[in-house]
Amino acid sequence: MLTEIRKSTIQHHTFDMAVTADHIRDKLIKELAAVHVDVEDTSPNRCAASFKVLVVSSQFEGKQLLQRHRMVNMCLAEELKEIHAFEQKTLTPEQWEKQKSQ
Numbered sequence: 051m052l053t054e055i056r057k058s059t060i061q062h063h064t065f066d067m068a069v070t071a072d073h074i075r076d077k078l079i080k081e082l083a084a085v086h087v088d089v090e091d092t093s094p095n096r097c098a099a100s101f102k103v104l105v106v107s108s109q110f111e112g113k114q115l116l117q118r119h120r121m122v123n124m125c126l127a128e129e130l131k132e133i134h135a136f137e138q139k140t141l142t143p144e145q146w147e148k149q150k151s152q
Contacts, residue, residue: 069098069129071089071091071101073129074089077126077129078105078122082107082109083107083108083109084105084106085107085108085143086105086146087103087104087106090102093134093135098132099135100135102137104138105140105141111144119140122138122140
């Protein structure tokens with residue numbers, strides 16, 4: 051019976067793990083102290099299989115692109131198990147301001 055309960059809990063947890071644009075946005079804001087996050091579901095039928103994100107965080111200052119991407123990947127490690135394609139752009143607030151003014 052304990053095994054049945056564990057299976058049920060695991061299945062229920064997996065079911066609750068619906069990856070949505072809002073979920074990704076909220077998690078990036080919370081864990082990376084992001085000041086701006088854009089999340090776009092880029093899957094053909096909006097089935098949450100692929101996402102494109104823009105993350106602006108002061109935590110990226112002084113970090114190389116690969117380090118920034120690893121930070122995002124670590125933040126979304128559980129979600130990335132459910133996602134088939136993930137594109138990201140990571141900017142510091144200063145880079146974001148420069149990009150907006152161009």
